[in-house]
Amino acid sequence: MEDFFDLYRKDRWPTIFCPGCGVGTVMNCFYRAFSELDIDQDRVVFVSGVGCSSRIPGYIRADSIHTTHGRALAVATGLSLSNPDLKVIVFTGDGDLGAIGGNHFIHSSRRNADMTVFCINNNIYGMTGGQASTTTPHRAFSTTTPYGNMEFPFDLAELAVTAGANYVARWTVRNVKELIGSMRKALVKNGFSFVEVASPCPTGFGRRNKMGDPKQMYEWLKIKSVRKEKSEFWNMDPVDLNISGQITIGEFVDRNRPSLGSMLKSMMNNE
Amino acid sequence: MRLEAGTYFMQGNEACVEGAIAAGLRFFAGYPITPSTEIAERLAERLPEEGGIFIQMEDEIASISAVIGSSWVGAKAMTATSGPGFSLMQENIGYAAMTETPLVIVNVMRGGPSTGLPTMPSQGDVMQAKYGSHGDYEIIALAPATVQDMFDLTIKAFNFSEIYRVPAIILSDAEVGHMRGKFTVPKKSEVLERRMRTDKVWHDGFAYDESLVPRFPVFGRGFRVHVTGISHDIAGYPRTDPEVHEELVRRLSEKIIGNRDKISLTDIYNEDSDRFIVTYGSPTLAAMEVIGNDPSIGLLQLKTLWPMPEESIRHVAKNVKEILVVEMNMGQVFKEVQRIACLEGCENVRLLSKVGGEVHTPQEIVHSLRRC
Amino acid sequence: MTISVRFAGMGGQGIIFSGIALARGVSLYEKRGGKDLYAIQTQSYGPEARGGSSKCDVKISESENFYPFVEIPDYLVLMSQPAYERFIDVTNKDTVVVLDEDAVESRPDIEYYDIAATKKAEEIGKRIVANVVMLGAFVEISGIVSKKSIQKALCDVAPKGTESLNKKAFELGTALGKDAINAD
Known part of the structure; x- marks a missing residue:
């Protein structure tokens, strides 16, 4: 693949994404990772739910299905089971995956369903205009937390690890090189692979939290993120080991539990 | 096997x-x-x-x-x-x-x-x-x-x-x-398959012909089709234009309504009767017993409920004095039958409703028929 | 013409099993005047079917489509006292009752037959096949269906390895049924 537009649908440009949005960086990193691998573009299906990040498959020049809110992983499960030769890639966000689709996230991880999931976590519902999500930091402001978020956020990556995913990593959009590397690893992994990307939403999140300028949001991601190896887990409450307290980045798990598809295959072959 | x-x-x-x-x-x-x-x-x-x-x-x-x-x-x-x-x-x-x-x-x-x-x-x-x-x-x-x-x-x-x-x-x-x-x-049941897309065009995954049903661009064969629940054009791309939405939504209905006669499955018994039972599902068996004992009563069994078999209902309504709709709810198909029978000037449509979790007995239907 | 049969007893007695064997035998193996017969088996589901009482109805007909639910049974086969109390009044003067004499204390004032089903089953070492003994007795007493058809159906539905046990229990039942008719 020579060109960015061999992967993306040029006829749908420009995209709907706001200035300063991290989705563009993720799309670029995905192009780098994907094009380095020898994957037949006609044998890939892109799946998404609803939200800003879920619009990515609509820009990709491949079979793609933009499903209902939260249901991407369940649709992807049916797809990959029915045609195990296809590579199934999901783009989703913190609202789609962590809230309305939370149950499917847990169970797809548990089943080790054959798919690669990229979650763009921008700590907010961007498409609907900046409401609090399950990853909005404690005390942060949004249109539905005008007095500050009284709740504590989810750690999506840790959730995937605990539930049984084969590969889990988290980076911010600043860690371009590492992100491309993890995307590449995730794409070739059997079973459930998950890469979370902490990404700025200056429009929906930044503006209400004194970070309206994209530069401020990138700075915030820089200050907040700590590499797993340097993280001082022992003196932190586990609920702070996420985007609200600190954004722990790195690879969290890389293992080879049998995938749902491989287990099904051995059952069918009476193994 | x-x-x-x-x-x-x-x-x-x-x-x-x-x-x-x-x-x-x-x-x-x-x-x-x-x-x-x-x-x-x-x-x-x-x-x-x-x-x-x-x-x-x-x-x-x-x-x-x-x-x-x-x-x-x-x-x-x-x-x-x-x-x-x-x-x-x-x-x-x-x-x-x-x-x-x-x-x-x-x-x-x-x-x-x-x-x-x-x-x-x-x-x-x-x-x-x-x-x-x-x-x-x-x-x-x-x-x-x-x-x-x-x-x-x-x-x-x-x-x-x-x-x-x-x-x-x-x-x-x-x-x-x-x-x-x-x-x-049976030795052979008719089994039909969806019409698949065979050519490799990337920009009209939802193009349709006079059947109004697009050929299916199955995933994994290089059609590179985009599927979305958002209103979309024939490329499958999201669109918010009023005319695109209207064309899509009207076609989705018309491809079914336009084939109502092919989809409507009904059975009519004792066709010349002037009193008819209209029913479907479990209560049908009770109705069969009723008309078995009294051939002066007709029975229209609806095997298709949606789209509603309007032709069969109109056909029955044309020459009857009375229609009794028997169903295990408070009158859902009843209102449809009432509406359709009215088109043929049949206004005497009654409901025998039951919601207790039991199927109507033949006696209950007979009693209800006697009441008129 | 339809014939209604009701089996009732306690959960775990195999009441449903008996009904299925009867309906299957009639549906697949029984002919009348060279023509097929039809049977539908229905049962109660839900909490009442989880332990406690168990009920299974079979309706037999010469025509294909008929009202499949039993209102007043022509035959009532009872295997517990609570089942007796619950169903004995859902009968008419022509209803024939067949009861397991060890499991039911009361006796009705309509025609009935005592069958020592549980005792017989225990004698062959398997109390659990008392239901099949009752089924055999019912087939003999009612005479509405051939023993061969029901035995064939029993073989279909019996768990693997229990075919001969079920066959034996059924034969014991028909013998008890014959005795009960003669004693009458």
Whole structure:
């Protein structure tokens, strides 16, 4: 693949994404990772739910299905089971995956369903205009937390690890090189692979939290993120080991539990 | 192995499974719920034998989602549920209608609302089957009355779903699902397949001809089609223009309504009668007994509920003094029959309703007929 | 013409099994005047079917489509005292009652037959086949269906390895049924 537009649908440009949005960086990193691998573009299906990040498959020049809110992983499960030769890639966000689709996230991880999931976590519902999500930091402001978020956020990556995913990593959009590397690893992994990307939403999140300028949001991601190896887990409450307290980045798990598809295959072959 | 031609003794839910396998079912995703669970249990055993895939999902929302995914790689796919699960599936029924995804849903109806009567029959989901999701759309719904119907109509449901690219719903009920009886597997059942896209054009995945049904661009063959629940043009791309939305929504309805006569399955008994029973599903058997004892009464059995078989109802309404609609709800098909009969000047349409979780007895129908 | 049969007893007694064997035998193996017969088996589901009481109905007909639910049974086969209390009044003067004499204390004032089903089953070492003994007795007493058809159906539905046990229990039942008719 020579060109960015061999992967993306040029006829749908420009995209709907706001200035300063991290989705563009993720799309670029995905192009780098994907094009380095020898994957037949006609044998890939892109799946998404609803939200800003879920619009990515609509820009990709491949079979793609933009499903209902939260249901991407369940649709992807049916797809990959029915045609195990296809590579199934999901783009989703913190609202789609962590809230309305939370149950499917847990169970797809548990089943080790054959798919690669990229979650763009921008700590907010961007498409609907900046409401609090399950990853909005404690005390942060949004249109539905005008007095500050009284709740504590989810750690999506840790959730995937605990539930049984084969590969889990988290980076911010600043860690371009590492992100491309993890995307590449995730794409070739059997079973459930998950890469979370902490990404700025200056429009929906930044503006209400004194970070309206994209530069401020990138700075915030820089200050907040700590590499797993340097993280001082022992003196932190586990609920702070996420985007609200600190954004722990790195690879969290890389293992080879049998995938749902491989287990099904051995059952069918009476193994 | 698909069941060989012959006579079998099975539960209605089991006959449904065999019908689905005869129709070419390749994928089932479901969640346990009374009184449909036997369908999942039998398929868990039978589908792997057929080289098909069975999976139990985390809920009914996930079940219909997985079925949608499977259908887009070209598999004939199905789920089975009952009231509460059917309610959970509504959003994706609308999605399947909007994206023209063929799939079959078996709803073994039980008493509602809410948890209601989990083990007892009802016909309370007739309107929900048609109107349960938001927006204007059409689906196809069939109502089996016997174990034989459970086999036959399941095959029909797959055929309709594949041909019109629309969700087809089997509105069974706890009695038909659970009763055991004899049914016959014919030497050959008509099995239809969806029309596939064969050319490699990337920009008109939803282009349609005079049939109004786009050929199916199955995933994984290089069509590079985009599918979305958002209003879309023939490329499948999201569009918000009023004219694009109107063209799409009107076509989705017209491809079903325009074929109403082909989809309408009805049986008429004692055609010359001037008093008619109109019914469907479980109460049909009580009505059969009534007309068996009194040939002066006619019976119209609706095997198709959506689209409503208007022609058959008008035909019956033309020359009758009275129509009695018998159903296990507070009058859902009744209002449709009333509306349609009125077009033929027949205003004497009455309802024999029952909502206690029991099927009407023949005596109850006879008493109701006497009252007029 | 339809014939209605009701089996009732306690959960775990195999009441449903008996009904299925009867309906299957009639549906698949029984002919009348060279023509097929039809039978539908229905049962109660839900909490009442989880332990406690168990009920299973079979309706037999010469025509294909008939009202499959039993209102007043022509034959009532009872295997527990609570089942007796619950169903004995859902009968008419022509209803024939067949009861397991060890499991039911009361006796009705309509025609009935005592069958020592549980005792016989225990004698052959398997109390669990008392239901099949009752089925055999019912087939003999009612005479509505051939023993051969029901035995064939029993073989279809019996768990693997229990076919001969079920056959034996059925034959014991028909013998008890014959004795009961002669004693009458």
